[in-house]
Structure formats: structure tokens, C-alpha cells
Amino acid sequence: MCGLEGNGSLSVCHADNCKQFAADFVNIRITPLNHVGDMGQGSTEFGQLISCHCPIIWGRTRIGNDDNLPTMNARETDLYAPVKSFLEEQGYIVKAEVGAADVVALRGAEPPVVVELKLGFSLALFHQCLERLKICDDVYLAVAHKAGKPFYKAVKANTTLARRLGLGLMTVRLDDGLVTVHCDPGPYTPRKNVKRKTSLLREFARRQGDPNDGGQTRAGLVTAYRQDAVKLAVYLFEAGASKGADVAKETGVARATTMMRDNHYGWFEKVEKGVYGITSAGADAVAVSGRVLGAG
Numbered sequence: 001m002c003g004l005e006g007n008g009s010l011s012v013c014h015a016d017n018c019k020q021f022a023a024d025f026v027n028i029r030i031t032p033l034n035h036v037g038d039m040g041q042g043s044t045e046f047g048q049l050i051s052c053h054c055p056i057i058w059g060r061t062r063i064g065n066d067d068n069l070p071t072m073n074a075r076e077t078d079l080y081a082p083v084k085s086f087l088e089e090q091g092y093i094v095k096a097e098v099g100a101a102d103v104v105a106l107r108g109a110e111p112p113v114v115v116e117l118k119l120g121f122s123l124a125l126f127h128q129c130l131e132r133l134k135i136c137d138d139v140y141l142a143v144a145h146k147a148g149k150p151f152y153k154a155v156k157a158n159t160t161l162a163r164r165l166g167l168g169l170m171t172v173r174l175d176d177g178l179v180t181v182h183c184d185p186g187p188y189t190p191r192k193n194v195k196r197k198t199s200l201l202r203e204f205a206r207r208q209g210d211p212n213d214g215g216q217t218r219a220g221l222v223t224a225y226r227q228d229a230v231k232l233a234v235y236l237f238e239a240g241a242s243k244g245a246d247v248a249k250e251t252g253v254a255r256a257t258t259m260m261r262d263n264h265y266g267w268f269e270k271v272e273k274g275v276y277g278i279t280s281a282g283a284d285a286v287a288v289s290g291r292v293l294g295a296g
Helices: 015-025 033-037 043-052 076-088 123-132 149-165 194-206 224-239 244-251 256-262 280-287
Strands: 093-098 101-106 113-118 138-144 168-173 178-183 268-272 275-278
Touching: 076 093, 076 101, 076 113, 076 138, 076 168, 076 178, 113 123, 123 138, 123 149, 149 168, 149 178, 194 224, 224 244, 224 256, 224 268, 224 275, 224 280, 244 256, 244 275, 256 268, 256 275, 275 280
Parallel strands: 113 138, 138 168
Antiparallel strands: 093 101, 101 113, 168 178, 268 275
């Protein structure tokens, strides 16, 4: 925004700039547009307009984008006092800006604890913490807590990353100084998911050829299940409506009857009890069966 140069006093701003500046802060959902347009000149009316349309809710000043001034004006230094108090309650002596570290804490003859302060998650923050691991083993990253589901998702994802890197993670609620530790530093030993591993190997073994392009999205992805369904469709297209047991025997797909009954792709239709035929959609699938089965 232009027009706010000089000594920083709003009283020297041009009236048009004051109007624009005020309009940026007015919550357009609660302010009639003609009220903004009728704003007079000078900083006095500008200040009145801002104060009239920024109601105080639970000690926070509400503005047009539903942010609050404490969050907008927060600095990394605002995290220091809560983190210091949290560590001192556990018997640490805490000092700020020691060497390259934001926070260093010592307790007796124990190794030092380093905490890096940031308002939000970033790759640079993790890089910074990894540099601190060259100095000591106990390194935490501390970020300002935010409300909302996106932040909770970010905390979950970054906690996993921090664990893998041997880092600790804490969040600081600026409203009341609450510090929450989500993980502590330490060597990471991943727990293997045997079920997922078995599923991965089974899919690899059952899939015929290599019909997909690495990196493609899930849409149009050829799985072993889809290949089995194509085999069933090809058989029915050539042999006509058949019993499920016969289809299973001829195609080698043991769960043929179940797949035709579930009809996941809309390729099959029940002719009579235990007998299934192919739909027009199934016939279209047969036309591209070579690519799906890895034969073209």
C-alpha cells in the first residue's frame, strides 16, 4: 500500500489513502459499502471507522479476514518466555541466543538442550535444527500453535518428520503460554507394517505386466483387481453368459463369481441365478484389454 511513508504517523496520509487503508480492515460482512464510501478525510475519522468496525471479542480485535491482531503481530521472540518457563519448571537454567541457537537449556551435568523458535513450520526450520544436531543430541523445534484443522494436520505430519530426523517438536499457544511437547529427540526406529508389506507384495505378484506410468494419479490406475475383471469380461465377451464357476475355471480368477456379483466397474449383469453376462460398458473394456493386461 502506498502513501504511508515518512515518520509513520497516519495524520500525514492523504485522505484517499486513509479510506483505502480503513477499507482493508473493515469486515465487509458487517459494514455497509456506502458507510465506507462516506468516510471523511483525516486520521480522526479514519481511527473512528476502524474502532467502530473492529469489535473486541475475548480480548482480540477482529478484522476483515477473521485473523486477530495478536496472531498478525506475533514475533518469534513471543515464544521465548513460555518455552523458558516450561524448561525452568523442569529444573533447567535457560538462556537465549547462545551462539547460533535461539534457546539453550542446561540441567546439572546433563547434555544441553537446544530449542529453535519459529512462528510456523518450514523446511528451513528443519535445516536449522539439523545443524544444531552437530552440537548436541537434544534439539527441539518450537512453533506457534494455531487453531484449525490444517494446523493439526501439519503438526501430525511434522511430528512424524521430526521423529525420523531425531528431533523433538513442541508447540506454543501464545494466548496463555501453554507448551505442548509432541515428541522428544532420540534415535528413530521405524515400525514396519507387516499387513501393508504383505498387501504390497501380493499386488506386485498378481499384477500382469507393467501397464502403469510411474508418478501417475490414481485415476485410471490399472490394478491387479482391474486386470482380473478384464479377464472375466474378455471371457464373457467371447463365450457369452456363463456360470460363475465356469468363468473362474477358464480364466483362473478364483473369485470370479464374487467379482461379477459386486460389479464394481459396471461391466457385468446377472442373467439368472449364478449366471452372468457382459454389459456394453464391459464390451468397451474388452476393446482396450490389451493395454490393461500389459499386452499392448
